[in-house]
Amino acid sequence: MNRRLFSMVGAIAFCIAAGGVTLAQQPQFFRIGTGGTAGTYYPIGGLIANAISNPPGSRPCEEGGSCGVPGLIATAVSSNGSVANVNAIAGGSLESGFSQSDVATWAHAGTGIWEDREPVEKLRAIANLYPETIHLVASAQSGIDSVDDLAGKQVSLDEPGSGTLVDARIILEAYGLSEDDVEAHYLKPDQAAERMRDGAMDAFFFVGGFPAGAIAELASQHDITLVPISGEEAATVRDEYTFFAENIVPAGTYDGVEEEVTTLSVGAQWITSADQPEDLIYGITKALWNDNTRKLLDAGHQKGQQITLETALDGVGIPLHPGAEKFYREAGVLSE
Incomplete structure (x- = not known):
């Protein structure tokens, strides 16, 4: 009887142990909300997702395999952009x-565009990534050379839920304009570019790293003007909203744009929820800054080269996730 009981206990213990091993080998999925497929968020998100992933059964990093988080399968998910991503993280339909930077800070504090909404107090930062350039693209045939010239024109401000729409409204206001002063449309940049090629759109806003795919494709087929956002009006925006900085688009970035253009930029940041496990975010942050990821970012996109550990905390206006904070302290980026 005792022997049978001992055997049963042993069998149960073995099953539990085996089950634990099986559970440990189960993949863990981690989504990264990006933006439209024609923008910069999406390809950068794909690069990062590839870098931090290490599916079950992959070869270890030291054997030439994945250098990501063991068992993690990360995916870049196309979305409407910044505001939509914040809402999805708050609602639990995205892990990150x-x-x-402006949208994240306002959402966390319940200020700015979020002042009439519940603050997203659990919003946390993983890293600042790169500066996002505010593009104001106009058809050369439209005669638009400044923001003032947008009055009465067909202008796309980007789709609802995008950070571009937020910034476009701020810029219009700085120049004494509003959505009522233009023929406003709310389209993704590739859709706005298509209408511009057809002669049905005079200008559109887009916030993203240059060169942006939709704009580069448009410029190769249609004469465009990259409208400067500078002078006293831009200085007013920078003074009121400290997230903005002066930004230069180099000459030749887009076909037909032969001179550098002064505009504004905001930081692109990777955010998550305080509810995500500390160990997971620590591993993801560590994987973001390893040598393998560095090679992928440098080779994968021009903006990838600007994603550096030295600038990982620049312009971060919300608390760091504890897992990310732990890594940055260990790396000496964040002091006590």
Whole structure:
């Protein structure tokens, strides 16, 4: 009887142990909300997702395999952009996402565009990534050379839920304009570019790293003007909203744009929820900054080269996730 009981206990213990091993080998999925497929968020999100992933059964990093988080399968998910990503993280339908620094800060504090909404107090930062350039693209045939010239024109401000729409409204206001002063449309940049090629759109806003795919494709087929956002009006924006900085688009970035253009930029940041496990975010942050990821970012996109550990905390206006904070302290980026 005792022997049978001992055997049963042993069998149960073995099953529990085996089950634990099986559970440990189960993949863990981690989504990164990005933006439209024609923008910069999406390809950068794909690069990062590939870098931090290490599916079950992959070869270890030291054997030439994945250098990501063991068992993690990360995916870049196309979305409407910053505001949509914040909402999705708050609602639990995304584990993480990209956001403009201004949108993330306002959402966390319940200020700015979030002042009439519940603050997203659990919003946390993983890293600042790169500066996002505010593009104001106009058809050369439209005669638009300044923001003032947008009055009465067909202008796309980007789709609802995007950070671009937020910034476009701020810029219009700085120049004494509003959505009522233009023929406003709310389209993704590739849709706006298509209408511009057809002669049905005079200008559109887009916030993203240059060169942006939709704009580069448009410029190769249609004469465009990259409208400067500078002078006293831009200085007013920078003074009122400290997330903005002066930004230069180099000459030749887009076909036909032969001179550098002064505009504004905001930081692109990778954000998550305080509810995500500390060990997971620590591993993800560590994987973001290893040598393998560095090679992928440098080779994968021009903006990838600007994603550096030295600038990982620049412009971060919300608390760091404890897992990310732990890594940055260990790396000496964040002091006591």
